[in-house]
Amino acid sequence: MPWVDQVTEIINAIELPKSRFYEVVKELRSLGVLEVQETKPTEIHQVRYQVTIEEPEICSFALNNQPRLHQHKVDELLTLKPRPISRRPHQLTIPQRVLMIALLEEADAGGIIRNIGFSDLAQRTGLAIRQVKNQMAKLREFHYVRVSLPGGNTTGLTGRYNSVHALNLRHPDFDRQSTSGGIVIFGQSVPSIPDEYLNYFHFQHRELRKGLLKQRRTSHVQIDQRDELLKLASRAGNLQASSTWIFLNWLCHDLASRTLSELWNELSELTAGELNTIIGNKIRGEWLSAYRAIIEIDDAKNPGQKKAVRSKQPELSILPLIEMSMSTAVRDIAGGVKKALTYSEALPNHAENYHFQILPIPHKGERGLFALEITAGSGTRLNQKNEFVMALGFDPKRGKITVDSISDVYALKHNTLAMTGLATPPLACPILASLPKTEK
Numbered sequence: 001m002p003w004v005d006q007v008t009e010i011i012n013a014i015e016l017p018k019s020r021f022y023e024v025v026k027e028l029r030s031l032g033v034l035e036v037q038e039t040k041p042t043e044i045h046q047v048r049y050q051v052t053i054e055e056p057e058i059c060s061f062a063l064n065n066q067p068r069l070h071q072h073k074v075d076e077l078l079t080l081k082p083r084p085i086s087r088r089p090h091q092l093t094i095p096q097r098v099l100m101i102a103l104l105e106e107a108d109a110g111g112i113i114r115n116i117g118f119s120d121l122a123q124r125t126g127l128a129i130r131q132v133k134n135q136m137a138k139l140r141e142f143h144y145v146r147v148s149l150p151g152g153n154t155t156g157l158t159g160r161y162n163s164v165h166a167l168n169l170r171h172p173d174f175d176r177q178s179t180s181g182g183i184v185i186f187g188q189s190v191p192s193i194p195d196e197y198l199n200y201f202h203f204q205h206r207e208l209r210k211g212l213l214k215q216r217r218t219s220h221v222q223i224d225q226r227d228e229l230l231k232l233a234s235r236a237g238n239l240q241a242s243s244t245w246i247f248l249n250w251l252c253h254d255l256a257s258r259t260l261s262e263l264w265n266e267l268s269e270l271t272a273g274e275l276n277t278i279i280g281n282k283i284r285g286e287w288l289s290a291y292r293a294i295i296e297i298d299d300a301k302n303p304g305q306k307k308a309v310r311s312k313q314p315e316l317s318i319l320p321l322i323e324m325s326m327s328t329a330v331r332d333i334a335g336g337v338k339k340a341l342t343y344s345e346a347l348p349n350h351a352e353n354y355h356f357q358i359l360p361i362p363h364k365g366e367r368g369l370f371a372l373e374i375t376a377g378s379g380t381r382l383n384q385k386n387e388f389v390m391a392l393g394f395d396p397k398r399g400k401i402t403v404d405s406i407s408d409v410y411a412l413k414h415n416t417l418a419m420t421g422l423a424t425p426p427l428a429c430p431i432l433a434s435l436p437k438t439e440k
């Protein structure tokens with residue numbers, strides 16, 4: 001087709017300004033990724049684009065240490081079907097597909113993205129930050145992203161932390177064979193998980209505020225400003241930003257998930273004190289590093305250029321104040337989940353090969369209801385028929401945990417999906433229309 005019409009069509013498809021389109025073409029040509037063949041001046045002006053990128057290079061710019069964990073799903077999104085968008089099952093536009101690929105490259109085995117901000121995603125995709133946020137909302141609506149927690153920067157308490165996103169690796173449009181495992185919903189009545197630990201940071205916030213109000217009523221009692229822990233407790237009790245406490249409570253759940261994944265056998269074999277020591281060491285030395293924000297600094301080897309590195313944040317200055325009890329909370333959540341799973345017999349043998357992930361809850365959920373996603377590890381493979389969705393509760397008359405099988409996650413009520421982090425209703429995607437109706 002004529003050159004102007006061709007450019008217009010491409011620009012409309014990828015939703016880039018015309019000036020940016022030419023910049024991208026120039027960048028790709030300089031990288032050797034794109035070959036452009038133009039017709040002779042005497043002919044109708046046409047241009048042929050030939051992509052020459054090799055498949056292993058697709059994830060080469062990912063910040064994640066294991067960018068090819070979801071290569072199969074990336075390949076599915078890269079496969080262009082010769083049908084208009086309205087007739088594609090996933091209904092994803094090109095910008096949405098590009099953003100989804102960037103998210104898959106940065107996700108861990110359970111589909112969680114911890115340390116990538118909107119500015120990082122904008123740089124990775126070529127979209128503006130506003131576009132990234134708009135397209136992320138669409139991906140939640142289409143249920144490719146289950147839920148997102150906002151980032152923030154609470155100086156002196158948590159430091160800077162990026163948004164957290166949970167991908168739906170079990171979306172009906174993906175090949176189910178590539179993601180084995182299931183979903184277990186824990187009701188608030190499951191007795192093996194103490195509520196004060198499941199909602200540990202929410203209870204901490206409440207207690208700090210109570211102490212602060214009591215201190216204010218007692219005028220002759222003053223906080224010693226030289227005592228850093230007392231200053232920190234005062235600051236934490238005064239803090240009104242609920243998003244910070246939602247993030248901290250999620251952090252506690254995420255650390256419990258890591259305990260389940262990495263210390264499955266130890267949860268039954270070691271004493272409480274031994275577990276507390278191991279968990280405390282891992283929190284300080286390894287696990288918190290997953291939340292270090294990605295920042296840009298000057299590249300000493302390449303003057304005038306920047307390089308991406310992990311910052312020292314989140315500093316989590318609050319850790320010394322609650323370290324011992326936080327380790328206990330993480331241990332008891334993980335231990336309680338293991339007890340309930342063992343009783344329900346949801347998993348076959350060798351459960352230590354599974355990846356466990358408590359899903360983020362984007363609100364102040366103090367009702368004790370949460371969802372656990374279980375993904376088979378590389379050495380474990382479940383058959384298609386072993387995919388499961390179940391709910392665990394408690395029968396007080398028999399004194400036993402109850403197990404209810406659920407046909408599909410989309411059969412759950414809207415408020416259950418929202419309260420457990422399984423989805424962000426309302427959902428709207430043509431491929432979901434053929435599935436059981438979600439109750440409101």
